Amino acid sequence: MLLICMSIAGTVPLIICLLLLLLQRKKFSYRLGRNLVFLSLVGYLIPFQVVKYLMPEDLLRETDSLMNISYFINFDDKEAISYNGISLWMSDWILMVGLCWLFLVSGFSIYEIIKYHRLTRKLKRITETRNCFLPGIGDVQYRISPLIGSPYTIGFLKPFIVAPESLDNSRLSEMIMRHEYSHLRRHDSAVKLLCLLAICLHFYNPLTLLTLLLYTSFSENIADQAATEGFTTEERKAYAVALVNLSARNRQVPVVWKNNLLGAKHTMKRRVEFIMMKNRKASKIGTAAAILASVFLSGTTVFGYAPMQTVQITDNTPITEEYMAFKDSETQDESFNTTSLHFETNNHEVIPVSESDLETRALICTHNFKSGYVDRHYSQSNGGCIVKTYTAKICTKCNHLVVLDYVSTTTYAKCPHK
Template identity: 25%
Template sequence: MSNLFSNLLAMSIAGSVVVGLMLLLRPVTAKIFPAKWQYGIGKMAIAFFLLPVSLIVGKVSFVLPKTITPRHPSGTPPMAIPEALQPNGFVDAVDTLMEKHLPAAMEKHLSLEVMGAVLLIWFVGAMVFAGWHFYCYRRFSKRLLENSIPIPEDTAAALLSSRKAALGVHGDVKLMLNHKITSPMLVGLRHPMILLPASSISETDLKLVLTHELMHLKRKDLWVKVLALIAGTLHWFNPFVHVLRKDVSIWGELSCDEALASEMSHEERKHYGEAILNALDNHSGMNTAFYSPLCESKKHIKRRLIRMLNVKKTKKSIMVLSVAAILAIGGTGLILAASSTGNDINNVIDASSTGNDIDNVINVSADKQNDSNIDVKYLWPVTGRNRITAAYGNHMHPVKKEMVFHNGIDIPAPEGTPVLNADKGTVAEIGDNETDGNYVILNHGGGIQTFYSKLFGFAEGLAEGDTVQQGDVIGYVGSTGVATGPHLHFRLIIDGEYTDPTSAFASEDWSDDWVRRPGD
């Protein structure tokens, strides 16, 4: 549930940033960049509203921390860290700071009930928005079908065939007459159809009309409008997406004019402008999300004609500048999308001083009961570091951002801190994997095993089959595998089943402050 909410929010923020930058730069870009560039930025904004780009960035930041972490094979000890240089004071300062600000931080996190209510409101709003537009589309389609008749095989049909061949448009395109409209339009996604008004149109004007509508079909402009409508449905609460829908419609027409006018002489452009003026109509308030008209309304006609008459070949310097602007705007959207979900690299690195997602840790009762079948005799594995940041049980994973079962406890400590054997036993396995990083498994007899992972390295000479005494150093704290910072991940396994490790220690060995409560 929280994943859906955070990803939707990230998509909305990223799309809004792109639209905001597009509008902010419009006074400059509209003068130097072609209409095709403006239309392209609009399509990029639609992609940001529809695609969870934050997940892509999150995957990158998920990998990077692991690739920069030193790993030491068995038998190679890590570099010794003098006690005076270990950042104990800094960690303690962070602990104090977080303790003071923890209540405020927790207030920022929505409860499951509030999150559910927010998602319900969003879902109802999206359904109402989608339902209304579906109703409008059905009514629109019915009106068109009731009042449209096929055009007989005459000059218009032959002209349509020749214009399709000239533009490289393939597939069947119907040509229909409709006595309820006064301006030509293109409708239909899977079965495109060009509707012509019942009034007579000269052959020259008809050629321009068909070329214009077929250009829309070739560029799949109707699909762009549908995607903009889907974005509006998902982000109905965001005013930027509705501004974008209108903007895409306007610049779609301008860029279509630009594409056609670039191949015309000045006289042909003037005639094309006259054809647009002759087709002026508001289509009785029809929703232009469902069709592409030759001319939508009088509001933008002046700018449309001026831009069409002054179309010039784009210079190479302008093309380079336009590409740079697209990359800058798109990059800004990606960065903010990543930061809005908390998966950016800086957040991962900044969390290393605590070893886990501190904002999620809260106090639990100190009256922890020993519910296992072993004696409370185990030695705490990290001397002087008795704080637990992630307890045994279900909680929100700090990297994956989803509810998972935590089969052990996490004990944060500076990288290189010695890890001690909890009880006498035999080394059953030494290895590493993508999730746990460097790990050691010890057998203690009676079906009991202890598991130590995220290690920076292993104790020198440690090998499988060795007998180790309680308190022996077996490795060093690290952040290998999937981790947001240096810590020891410790598990207790009895008869093949995971058990709460705190049940094996005396209550005074570990602190119940800052423990993440199961279910958080």
């Protein structure tokens, strides 16, 4: 199934990240960790495994794919969406699970949106806008209020910095503002929203929780590095002490749309050690090797994904006696040894098909059909069999078989096929 392959592709960079974090410990590069989380999100959210089924067989004859767009929903045929020849089917139970999942996610999203909207409106009402100049960056706008305990950034589309009124123009305040500006520049709230989307999409995989946990931790360490870059050891020490003191006095409630200066208390020790570390540069060769390994291992899921065999019956023509023929054959025919379906193109090319059941399953493909005839075999209790012939077409990419019009029925007194 496509979601399983996407889940595996997204989990591979996370496992590599965890292994490097455990092996390197204090020498671990948080920028590398952030890049690996990005790769994980790509695997979780982008179904690149279907690329080979979406590409035309002849790339030189690519047509304008955006000219003809059609959407329709037809639950009777279990065909959910069709876009320029790209078809998506799903069985009833997958549809029900998807609808329940969509209901829960929508409810949670509406609750968080309302909460976020109320908080931002309140903050804009009780805060005052100010500007501060950061060397190398320029003027940075932020909001202050006596009701704020510690600085943080908030928002997705138009994020802004909120700081306590006690924030002065000292070197420590400059480092704190650099920390918060780093969150804005890298759009950390938006990335954490993608992490939450990956968790919702792959709710069956508990490892997806690591995307949000690891990215939150890595983003705070990277922001600390941006805040203390170029400052003296004493100034970095003062910054670390300020973090510890604020962490002891303030209780932080983690939410996706908010980046707190303090972060989680259990990571404070590691953050302080990283702040005071002198040489924090990572090996470029090691970084490139880890990223290339993640891309290669995740890319192998392209070969692991293959759509399940699907059969679609589109004809309900009743069978009448004039289409029937009776035969008695002594010659053994092995056409139906492994399956009850036998497809042969108009050019007498036999294409193997399988039939686990006749209901369509999850499948995404831009079909390239070949026309022909399909024979369906029915064993009888008296030792004979019936073979019904239909016109049909089959996709040369994913073997999706579409059974069309009824042609004839052949009855055998003794089954020569099995």
